[in-house]
Amino acid sequence: MSDKGSPKSKKNVSVVNHKKEAEDIKPPRKSEGGLPNINERLGQLRPSRELLEYYRKKIAEYDEEHDHMVSKLEEYRVTYEEQHKLQWELRQREEEIVELQKALSDMQVYLFQEREHVLRLYSENDRLKIRELEDKKKIQQLLSLSSSPDGETTYFMKEPPAKAIIEQKTKSKRPQSAVDSRQNRGIKKKAVPMTDRRGSIEAIPEEKYKHDNESLVLQVEALQAQLQEQTKLAKEQMEALIEDRRVKEEEMQTRMERDEAKIATLTEKLHKTQDLLYESTKDFLELRYQGRSNERLWMGEKDKLLRDLDNVKLQLHPNRDPVLNMSDGAFDRAGCVEEMKSLEYQLTQSQKLAEMYREQVIQLEDELSRIREEGDVTREIFKGRSDKMTKRLQLMNQRYQDLEKRRNLEVEGFKNDIKNLRSRLKDVERQLYKVTMGFAEDMDMKRPEDLDLQILKNVRATAGRSKKLMGELKNLKSKMYGIENDLKHL
Numbered sequence: 001m002s003d004k005g006s007p008k009s010k011k012n013v014s015v016v017n018h019k020k021e022a023e024d025i026k027p028p029r030k031s032e033g034g035l036p037n038i039n040e041r042l043g044q045l046r047p048s049r050e051l052l053e054y055y056r057k058k059i060a061e062y063d064e065e066h067d068h069m070v071s072k073l074e075e076y077r078v079t080y081e082e083q084h085k086l087q088w089e090l091r092q093r094e095e096e097i098v099e100l101q102k103a104l105s106d107m108q109v110y111l112f113q114e115r116e117h118v119l120r121l122y123s124e125n126d127r128l129k130i131r132e133l134e135d136k137k138k139i140q141q142l143l144s145l146s147s148s149p150d151g152e153t154t155y156f157m158k159e160p161p162a163k164a165i166i167e168q169k170t171k172s173k174r175p176q177s178a179v180d181s182r183q184n185r186g187i188k189k190k191a192v193p194m195t196d197r198r199g200s201i202e203a204i205p206e207e208k209y210k211h212d213n214e215s216l217v218l219q220v221e222a223l224q225a226q227l228q229e230q231t232k233l234a235k236e237q238m239e240a241l242i243e244d245r246r247v248k249e250e251e252m253q254t255r256m257e258r259d260e261a262k263i264a265t266l267t268e269k270l271h272k273t274q275d276l277l278y279e280s281t282k283d284f285l286e287l288r289y290q291g292r293s294n295e296r297l298w299m300g301e302k303d304k305l306l307r308d309l310d311n312v313k314l315q316l317h318p319n320r321d322p323v324l325n326m327s328d329g330a331f332d333r334a335g336c337v338e339e340m341k342s343l344e345y346q347l348t349q350s351q352k353l354a355e356m357y358r359e360q361v362i363q364l365e366d367e368l369s370r371i372r373e374e375g376d377v378t379r380e381i382f383k384g385r386s387d388k389m390t391k392r393l394q395l396m397n398q399r400y401q402d403l404e405k406r407r408n409l410e411v412e413g414f415k416n417d418i419k420n421l422r423s424r425l426k427d428v429e430r431q432l433y434k435v436t437m438g439f440a441e442d443m444d445m446k447r448p449e450d451l452d453l454q455i456l457k458n459v460r461a462t463a464g465r466s467k468k469l470m471g472e473l474k475n476l477k478s479k480m481y482g483i484e485n486d487l488k489h490l
Helices: 007-025 038-043 049-146 178-191 194-316 318-326 328-442 451-461 463-488
Strands: none
Touching (some): 194 328, 194 463, 328 463
């Protein structure tokens, strides 16, 4: 009997054929469980052209989107650098403006000092002019008292001569006798009549008092002009100080507003960054979860495709059913082992990611607490500085008000002093007028020979009054000089 028709021979033939077909198919490398890897099994699939075109389009779109985002980031960087440069230039301009304002205030101070110096020079010039007039009047009075002849002329030199003037001493040829001298004296006495002498003596006190009144009037006018200039200077100085204070207040207000705006923008940016950080972390976690879910779906789809592929292979090769049926249990066992390993790997990865996210959350919370503490500290510092600035501003306002009140009171006091001095000057003028009238009334014009004796008697009688008037005049001068010094030191 031949063994060809037996079932045993048929079984051997089918096994050999199956081995040959398996060798022709060249199955992929198997994993540790005896089954090939999923990626290797998918690598044997031949993708269609439509799928390749679809992925090429997707990759091109992603590249374009990436280039667009890079260009946007570059534009944002350029704009941010320009903004930073403009802010830096603006800060430099503000510093230059502050320096110029300081220089302007210093120039105003120097200008007021120069004006005060000019006013002092004016007052000194007026005083010297008044003294010059008084000296001229005294010289004229002395010349009028010396009764110079008509042909004599007196010259006044404003400056000393370049060369010294030496009088020549002429020797008399012959000495005059006592008789000649007596005759000359008699001639001189005859040359000046008694009526002219009386008129000159009567005119001396009136001219003297008139000159004194004129000098006093000039002094009062000079003091009034100096007082007006000093009040004008003080008023301008006060206006300049008020203007400086107003400018500084405006600068302080603008700085406070700018700082408040910066703080508001920074807090807003901080809130936005915190919101963006929260949203980005949330989106990242959601995308991670979606990616993992998609990965699980893809794994399921891969398994499904591989099963469909196995079914198709079984349908195409039905002779291999016994061999495949024999290996179903091993395949299921190997698939379970592989799935367990993949699940364990995913679990370890998820735990690592959870630890990493937990550490990031802790770091972000620490940074957030630090930023909040810094914000609280800066807020407290700014609040303290603002309180100090408000207190200082109130103190400066109070000082300016006190200075203004003091200035007003001093001006009122100076006005009252000027009024009192004017009234006392009028009283002195009245007393001088009474004295001159008293001279005229007391003199007896019927006896011209005793006119000198009458004048001496009147002078002796009015010596006390003249001393009193001189004392009052000295007091007035001292008060005037005191007022002048006060005006200089204002």
